[in-house]
Amino acid sequence: xxxxxxxxxxxxxxxxxxxxxxxxxxxxxxxxxxxxxxxxxxxxxxxxxxxxxxxxxxxxxxxxxxxxxxxxxxxxxxxxxxxxxxxxxxxxxxxxxxxxxxxxxxxxxxxxxxxxxxxxxxxxxxxxxxxxxxxxxxxxxxxxxxxxxxxxxxxxxxxxxxxxxxxxxxxxxxxxxxxxxxxxxxxxxxxxxxxxxxxxxxxxxxxxxxxxxxxxx
Amino acid sequence: xxxxxxxxxxxxxxxxxxxxxxxxxxxxxxxxxxxxxxxxxxxxxxxxxxxxxxxxxxxxxxxxxxxxxxxxxxxxxxxxxxxxxxxxxxxxxxxxxxxxxxxxxxxxxxxxxxxxxxxxxxxxxxxxxxxxxxxxxxxxxxxxxxxxxxxxxxxxxxxxxxxxxxxxxxxxxxxxxxxxxxxxxxxxxxxxxxxxxxxxxxxxxxxxxxxxxxxxx
DNA sequence: ACCTGAACACCGTTCAAGT
DNA sequence: ACCTGAACACCGTTCAAGT
Numbered sequence: 001x002x003x004x005x006x007x008x009x010x011x012x013x014x015x016x017x018x019x020x021x022x023x024x025x026x027x028x029x030x031x032x033x034x035x036x037x038x039x040x041x042x043x044x045x046x047x048x049x050x051x052x053x054x055x056x057x058x059x060x061x062x063x064x065x066x067x068x069x070x071x072x073x074x075x076x077x078x079x080x081x082x083x084x085x086x087x088x089x090x091x092x093x094x095x096x097x098x099x100x101x102x103x104x105x106x107x108x109x110x111x112x113x114x115x116x117x118x119x120x121x122x123x124x125x126x127x128x129x130x131x132x133x134x135x136x137x138x139x140x141x142x143x144x145x146x147x148x149x150x151x152x153x154x155x156x157x158x159x160x161x162x163x164x165x166x167x168x169x170x171x172x173x174x175x176x177x178x179x180x181x182x183x184x185x186x187x188x189x190x191x192x193x194x195x196x197x198x199x200x201x202x203x204x205x206x207x208x209x210x211x212x213x214x215x216x217x
Numbered sequence: 218x219x220x221x222x223x224x225x226x227x228x229x230x231x232x233x234x235x236x237x238x239x240x241x242x243x244x245x246x247x248x249x250x251x252x253x254x255x256x257x258x259x260x261x262x263x264x265x266x267x268x269x270x271x272x273x274x275x276x277x278x279x280x281x282x283x284x285x286x287x288x289x290x291x292x293x294x295x296x297x298x299x300x301x302x303x304x305x306x307x308x309x310x311x312x313x314x315x316x317x318x319x320x321x322x323x324x325x326x327x328x329x330x331x332x333x334x335x336x337x338x339x340x341x342x343x344x345x346x347x348x349x350x351x352x353x354x355x356x357x358x359x360x361x362x363x364x365x366x367x368x369x370x371x372x373x374x375x376x377x378x379x380x381x382x383x384x385x386x387x388x389x390x391x392x393x394x395x396x397x398x399x400x401x402x403x404x405x406x407x408x409x410x411x412x413x414x415x416x417x418x419x420x421x422x423x424x425x426x427x428x429x430x431x432x433x434x
Numbered sequence: 435a436c437c438t439g440a441a442c443a444c445c446g447t448t449c450a451a452g453t
Numbered sequence: 454a455c456c457t458g459a460a461c462a463c464c465g466t467t468c469a470a471g472t
Contacts, residue, residue, distance in 0.1 A: 020436085036338025038255040042465065053465080055437050063465065118338040121253025140390075154395060155404035161390060162383040162408055169382050170375050173357075178371060187372035191379055194416070195408075237455085258445065270446080272456050280446065438471075445464065452457075 021059045024049060028066050033115035037067065037122040064126045071116065071123070071135075074109045078139050081105065085146040095147050095196045102143065102164065103189060106171050114172045140164065147196055156198045163195035238276050241266060245283050250332035254284065254339040281343045288333060288340070288352075291326045295356050298322065302363040312364050312413045319360065319381065320406060323388050331389045357381065364413055373415045380412035 027048060031040040042063060046053045060066045081101050088094040106113055116123055116136070124134055140161065145152075148160035170188045178184040244265060248257040259280060263270045277283045298318050305311040323330055333340055333353070341351055357378065362369075365377035387405045395401040 036342060038339060039342055041463080043463085051436095052438055054439080054467085057466070058436060061466095118341075120337065121335040121339075122255060124335075125253060125256060153404075154391065154401055155407060158383065158387050158391065158401075158404050158408050161387065162379055162412070165382050165386050166375065166379040170378065173378060174371065174375065184371055184375075187370075187375050190372060191375050191412075195379070199411070259447095260445080268455095269457055271448085271458080274447070275455060278447095436472085438469105440468095440470105442467075443465095446462095448461075449459095450457105451459105453455085 020049065020051070024056065024059060025066070025070060029070050029111055029115060032067070032070075033111055033118060037063075037115075037119040067119075067123060067126060070112055074105060074112055075135065075139075077105045077109075078102075078143075082139065082142045082146065085143075090149060092197060096193060098143070098146055099163065099167070099189065099192045099196050103167050103171075103185070103192065106168050107185065110171050110175055113168055117168070117172060148198065152198075159195050159198060163192045166195065167192050237266065237268070241273065241276060242283070242287060246287050246328055246332060249284070249287075250328055250335060254280075254332075254336040284336075284340060284343055287329055291322060291329055292352065292356075294322045294326075295319075295360075299356065299359045299363065302360075307366060309414060313410060315360070315363055316380065316384070316406070316409045316413050320384050320388075320402070320409065323385050324402065327388050327392055330385055334385070334389060365415065369415075376412050376415060380409045383412065384409050 024045065028040070028045055031045065042053050042056055046056055049055075056066075060069065081098065084101075085094065085098050088097075120136070124136065126135070143164055144157055144160040147163060148156040152160075167188055170184075170191070174184055175181065241262065245257070245262055248262065259270050259273055263273055266272075273283075277286065298315065301318075302311065302315050305314075337353070341353065343352070360381055361374055361377040364380060365373040369377075384405055387401075387408070391401055392398065
């Protein structure tokens, strides 16, 4: 919805506007992810683009608005996934499908997710003042609910959260140094899928608190 | 080393200095974690403390220096853990011990880790200009090496990284809403320990790429 | 439609000066 | 030892004005 914005009249103008706008978005993403949102000044972006600071306000109404434009698409994709998941039966197959789809989203937007991860504080106060609270926390919780089941025991919630974190952190952290991207994908899926299913505590637990924890105090 | 700084002469002065300094640290940690490092101005901190902006520079030589002072202790603890781990045999017991110790560190410094997590970008450029690169990335990698073994296959590296992330993210994310903190600890340990050991792929793999992936293309 | 120049309030930092 | 007031360069944002 932000990417295919060119449709309106790209043959009419110099198409230079579209060009400047997307160069701006591309450059901002790179700089925000690399050196951080707050450490990247609009002056730096403008200089590299060959325009004035003030010119940027023709394309975006604020610095935060640039981030919103970069993130928007992926937030929508996650929302779609959540909506889809809510209509699905609570089976192992559904959980696996959620993991696969989430993985797909993250893989396609690794740079954006890296940028989000690195600028959590700056981004979460971007909450648009509207009801879309926290932007991440909330959606994390929704996905955890879908995977572990609503009001699941903490242990299963932790497993589900770890499952999701493994995917995103794993992508961001290893994508650059992994020789074969397919191998990384397979490894991530393997770990994530293992975490997506609550294990029926096969081994009688290696922590001191086993089933015996009911006896305490 | 930063906490027990009072030893020098706390009976001599008004002990008001020590007091202002630690009130400053406490307040800064709270604000940085809550609203973010960059969104928290020194003016706000100073006002709440009842002094001028400039007064803060008597205690810390820069804004970043406040963060360094907050983080220092925990970085040192992690470094100690890494150093200890390097001298240990590569057994399952060692891995379990590393997980337990890491958990201990994170539990004791949850607020600091939350603050680090939320301000990654701001903090990682705090790299002191010295060689202590990235502050987190690097130490993460060292711990992963200790758990998975150096130059382990990606799958095992991912498992080890997930193990560590489960602990820190799990603490930060669930500590506040968990009814019983002991239960949370047990749940986190359970998941982390499962991830700390590479599974001998018991089930013949549920991803499309099994051992058969060698045949491809 | 696309961009500039100049001004705004605010930020982190420095420093001479006060007690 | 502990703190202030005033100044510095820089930041994001606005706006009237130019083409």
